[in-house]
Amino acid sequence: MADYDDIPTLKENIDRATVDSVLALDVDKYKYGFETAIESDMAPKGLSEDTVRFISAKKNEPQWMLDWRLEAYRRWLTMTEPTWAKVHYPKLDLQDMYFYAAPKSSPAPKSLDEVDPALIAMYDKLGVPLREREILAGVERPNVAVDAVMDSVSVVTTFREELSKVGIIFCSISEAIREYPELVQKYLASVVPVSDNYYATLNSAVFTDGSFVYIPKGVRCPMELSTYFRINEKKTGQFERTLIIAEADSYVSYLEGCTAPMRDENQLHAAVVELVALENAEIKYSTVQNWYPGDKDGKGGIYNFVTKRGDCRGDNSKISWTQVETGSAITWKYPSCILRGDGSRGEFYSIAISNGYQQVDSGTKMIHLGKNTSSRIIAKGIAAGFSDNTYRGQVSAHAKAKGARNFTQCDSLLIGDKCGAHTVPYIESRNGTAVFEHEATTSKISDDQMFYCQQRGLSEEEAVALIVNGFVRDVLQHLPMEFMVETQKLISISLEGSVG
Amino acid sequence: MTTPILEIRNLHARIEDREILKGVNLIIPPGEVHAVMGRNGSGKSTLSYVLAGKEDYEITEGEVLLDGENLLDMDPSERAAAGLFLAFQYPIEIPGVATMTFLKAAMNAQRKARGEGELSTPDFMRAVKTAGTDLHIDTEMLKRPLNVGFSGGEKKRAEVLQMALLQPKMCILDETDSGLDIDALQVVSKGVNALRAANRSMLVITHYQRLLNHIVPDVVHVFSDGRIVESGDKDLALQLEAKGYADFDGAAA
Ligand SMILES: Nc1ncnc2c1ncn2[C@@H]1O[C@H](COP(=O)(O)OP(=O)(O)OP(=O)(O)O)[C@@H](O)[C@H]1O
Ligand SMILES: [Mg+2]
Numbered sequence: 001m002a003d004y005d006d007i008p009t010l011k012e013n014i015d016r017a018t019v020d021s022v023l024a025l026d027v028d029k030y031k032y033g034f035e036t037a038i039e040s041d042m043a044p045k046g047l048s049e050d051t052v053r054f055i056s057a058k059k060n061e062p063q064w065m066l067d068w069r070l071e072a073y074r075r076w077l078t079m080t081e082p083t084w085a086k087v088h089y090p091k092l093d094l095q096d097m098y099f100y101a102a103p104k105s106s107p108a109p110k111s112l113d114e115v116d117p118a119l120i121a122m123y124d125k126l127g128v129p130l131r132e133r134e135i136l137a138g139v140e141r142p143n144v145a146v147d148a149v150m151d152s153v154s155v156v157t158t159f160r161e162e163l164s165k166v167g168i169i170f171c172s173i174s175e176a177i178r179e180y181p182e183l184v185q186k187y188l189a190s191v192v193p194v195s196d197n198y199y200a201t202l203n204s205a206v207f208t209d210g211s212f213v214y215i216p217k218g219v220r221c222p223m224e225l226s227t228y229f230r231i232n233e234k235k236t237g238q239f240e241r242t243l244i245i246a247e248a249d250s251y252v253s254y255l256e257g258c259t260a261p262m263r264d265e266n267q268l269h270a271a272v273v274e275l276v277a278l279e280n281a282e283i284k285y286s287t288v289q290n291w292y293p294g295d296k297d298g299k300g301g302i303y304n305f306v307t308k309r310g311d312c313r314g315d316n317s318k319i320s321w322t323q324v325e326t327g328s329a330i331t332w333k334y335p336s337c338i339l340r341g342d343g344s345r346g347e348f349y350s351i352a353i354s355n356g357y358q359q360v361d362s363g364t365k366m367i368h369l370g371k372n373t374s375s376r377i378i379a380k381g382i383a384a385g386f387s388d389n390t391y392r393g394q395v396s397a398h399a400k401a402k403g404a405r406n407f408t409q410c411d412s413l414l415i416g417d418k419c420g421a422h423t424v425p426y427i428e429s430r431n432g433t434a435v436f437e438h439e440a441t442t443s444k445i446s447d448d449q450m451f452y453c454q455q456r457g458l459s460e461e462e463a464v465a466l467i468v469n470g471f472v473r474d475v476l477q478h479l480p481m482e483f484m485v486e487t488q489k490l491i492s493i494s495l496e497g498s499v500g
Numbered sequence: 501m502t503t504p505i506l507e508i509r510n511l512h513a514r515i516e517d518r519e520i521l522k523g524v525n526l527i528i529p530p531g532e533v534h535a536v537m538g539r540n541g542s543g544k545s546t547l548s549y550v551l552a553g554k555e556d557y558e559i560t561e562g563e564v565l566l567d568g569e570n571l572l573d574m575d576p577s578e579r580a581a582a583g584l585f586l587a588f589q590y591p592i593e594i595p596g597v598a599t600m601t602f603l604k605a606a607m608n609a610q611r612k613a614r615g616e617g618e619l620s621t622p623d624f625m626r627a628v629k630t631a632g633t634d635l636h637i638d639t640e641m642l643k644r645p646l647n648v649g650f651s652g653g654e655k656k657r658a659e660v661l662q663m664a665l666l667q668p669k670m671c672i673l674d675e676t677d678s679g680l681d682i683d684a685l686q687v688v689s690k691g692v693n694a695l696r697a698a699n700r701s702m703l704v705i706t707h708y709q710r711l712l713n714h715i716v717p718d719v720v721h722v723f724s725d726g727r728i729v730e731s732g733d734k735d736l737a738l739q740l741e742a743k744g745y746a747d748f749d750g751a752a753a
Contacts, residue, residue: 449594451554455552455586456602457581457666459609469596
C-alpha cells in the first residue's frame with residue numbers, strides 16, 4: 001500500500017533550520033549587525049558633477065561612460081521624487097551622504113589570497129560561499145559562483161575561469177565597461193531608460209558597481225550565479241547596476257542576496273537591474289533581501305528604492321523574478337517584465353514580510369506587447385507589528401497583444417491587529433482577446449491554529465514560523481534550493497516578537 | 501500508592517461569566533483507560549481544553565497534577581512536552597504545512613523541550629511508516645497540508661497518528677470515534693489499544709458505548725452539568741446506552 005520512501009525529506013530539514021533560528025533569536029536580534037573594520041576610500045560628501053567625475057575616475061572609466069553619467073546627472077537635477085507609493089519617510093539629504101566608498105585593499109584582487117582577510121571573515125559570518133575550495137568540494141552546496149559586492153567595489157569573482165570556457169562573462173559592471181564596452185553600450189539602459197524614474201536616473205549618474213552577466217547563444221549556464229551585496233560604510237548610498245543578457249536559446253539562474261549592518265541613520269539604496277532575454281532564452285532572477293529594517297521603535301534602517309525590469313525581447317523567451325523581502329525600513333520595488341516577443345512569458349513570485357515599523361510597497365508590472373504572451377503573479381504579503389504591507393501590481397495588454405493571459409494571486413496574512421495589508425491592482429487591456437484573472441485573499445493566524453500547534457509542543461514562535469512557511473509555500477518552491485533554506489530562517493528571524 | 505498520571509481536584513472553570521466546569525474530581529492511575537460520557541454541552545470538551553491549556557477559560561478553583569506536577573502552571577507547549585496529548589474533537593486546518601512537516605516539527609519541538617536530541621530523518625521516516633501503516637494512512641495524505649480537505653474520518657486518524665508518534669503519558673481523546681465508518685473504527689481502536697501501556701493513561705470522551713467494546717475502559721464516568729456525577733465499570737456504559745442520561749440529571753443538581 002503506502003510507499004513512504006518517496007517522500008521528499010528536504011522540507012523536513014528546512015523546518016529544522018527554521019526552528020533552530022527561532023531559538024537563536026534571543027542571542028542576536030539582528031545577527032548581521034556587525035561592522036567590519038576595513039579602511040575605506042571615500043568620495044567627498046554630497047552630490048555634484050564632481051562626485052560623478054570622482055566615481056568615474058576611481059573606476060578608470062572611458063570618456064563615453066563619464067559623458068553618459070553626466071548626462072544622467074543633469075537630467076536628474078530636473079526631476080522630483082515620486083510620492084505615489086504608500087510609504088512615508090523623512091526627506092533624504094543627499095548632500096549629507098557619501099556616494100562612493102570602496103574597501104581599501106588592493107584595488108583589483110587577482111585571487112582570494114589577495115583579498116583582505118577581514119573581508120573573507122565577514123563573508124564567512126554571512127555564510128557567503130566565497131571560498132572556492134569549499135564550493136568546488138561541493139559537499140553540501142551546489143555549484144554557485146559568487147560576485148561579492150561590498151559597498152562599491154566587486155571584491156572577488158569566483159569561478160570565472162570555468163564559466164569563460166563556455167563563453168559566459170560574469171564580472172563586475174565596472175570591469176565590463178572597460179573590457180566589453182560594445183556589449184555594455186548596446187544593452188545598458190535599453191530596458192530601464194536613463195530617465196525612467198527619479199531613482200533610476202540618480203543610479204545612472206552615480207552607480208558604483210554591480211554585476212554583469214552575458215550568456216552566449218545556446219549556452220545553459222552550468223551553475224547558479226550569485227551576488228551578495230552588503231552596505232558597510234556609514235552614510236553611504238549604494239547604487240548597484242546589474243545587467244544580464246541571455247542570448248538566444250540560453251539559460252541562466254541568478255541569485256542576489258543582501259545584508260547590511262545595523263545603523264542609526266537611514267541609508268539609501270537605489271539599484272537598477274536590467275535583464276534582456278532573446279529568442280527562447282530564459283532568465284531566472286532570485287533575490288533575498290534582509291537589510292536592516294530599523295530598530296523596534298522604527299529608527300534607522302535602509303531605504304530601498306529599486307528599479308528592476310526584464311525585457312523578454314525575443315519570441316518565446318521567459319523571465320522569472322522571485323523575491324523574498326524581509327528587510328529595509330522602506331521598500332519600493334516592482335520587478336517587472338516587458339513581454340515583447342510573441343509567446344514570451346513573465347513570472348513574479350514574491351514573499352514580502354514586514355514587522356516593527358517597516359513599510360513595504362512592492363509588486364510587479366507585466367506589460368504584454370507580443371501575441372500570446374502570458375504572465376503569472378503570485379504575491380504573498382505577511383504583515384506583523386505596526387508595519388504596512390502593500391502589493392501594487394499592474395497588468396496591461398497592448399492592442400497587438402492578442403491572446404495575452406495573466407493570472408494574479410495576492411494573499412495577505414496579518415499577524416496581530418496593528419498592522420495593515422493592502423492590495424492595489426491596476427488592470428488595463430486594449431484588446432478583447434486578453435484574459436486576466438485576479439484572486440486576492442486576506443487572512444489571519446487564528447487562535448485555534450496557534451493553540452493546536454502549541455498543544456503538539458511547538459512554542460508560539462515555532463508555531464508562527466511554521467504557519468507562515470506554509471502560507472508562502474507555493475512561492476518558496478520557486479526559489480533555488482539554497483535560498484529556500486535561508487528564506488525559512490529569515491522568515492522566523494523577521495517575525496520575531498510578532499506574537500505574545 | 502503510585503502517583504496518578506492525572507489528578508484533577510475540584511476544578512472550576514468559566515468562560516466570560518458563565519461557569520462551565522463546576523468541580524471536577526478525577527484520578528487516573530498509570531496504565532488505566534477512563535471513559536467519559538455525557539450529554540451534549542455538559543462540558544466534556546471544555547474539560548479537555550482546560551487540561552490542554554486553551555486561553556479562553558478562566559480557572560477559578562481547583563488544581564490539576566500531571567504525574568505529580570502542577571499542570572495549570574505550564575503553558576500549552578510545556579504541557580505537551582510533559583506528555584499531555586489531546587486528540588481534538590474538531591481538528592484544526594493548517595494550510596500549506598504538509599502533514600509530514602508538521603509531524604516532524606512537533607516531535608522535534610517536544611524532544612528539544614525535554615533536552616533530547618533531534619530525530620534523524622531516517623528514524624523519523626521509520627516511525628511514521630510504522631504508525632501510518634498501522635492506521636491505514638496513505639503516504640499521499642501525509643504530503644497534503646494538515647487537515648486541509650481531510651474527510652472527517654481522515655482527520656481523526658491523523659490525530660491518532662500524531663498521538664502514536666508523540667508517545668504521550670496522558671492521552672485525551674475527544675470523540676475520536678465520531679465520523680468514523682465501521683472499518684475505520686476498528687483500525688483506530690486497534691491503534692489506540694496498541695498504545696495502552698503500564699505508564700500511559702487515557703481519557704476517552706465518547707457518546708457511543710460501541711467504541712468501548714473495542715477500547716475497553718477500566719472506569720466509566722458520567723459527566724453532567726460540569727462535573728462527574730457517577731463512576732463505575734464498563735457496564736455503566738451499557739446501562740447508559742439502555743436508559744439514557746435522565747437517571748443522572750438529579751445527581752448533578
Ligand atoms: N467560547 C464559548 N463561549 C460561550 N460558551 C461556550 C464557549 N465554549 C463552550 N461554551 C459552552 O460550554 C458548554 C460546554 O461545551 P462543551 O463543548 O464542553 O460540551 P461537550 O460536553 O463537549 O458537548 P458535545 O458532546 O456536544 O461535544 C456548552 O453549553 C457550550 O455552548
Ligand atoms: Mg465536545
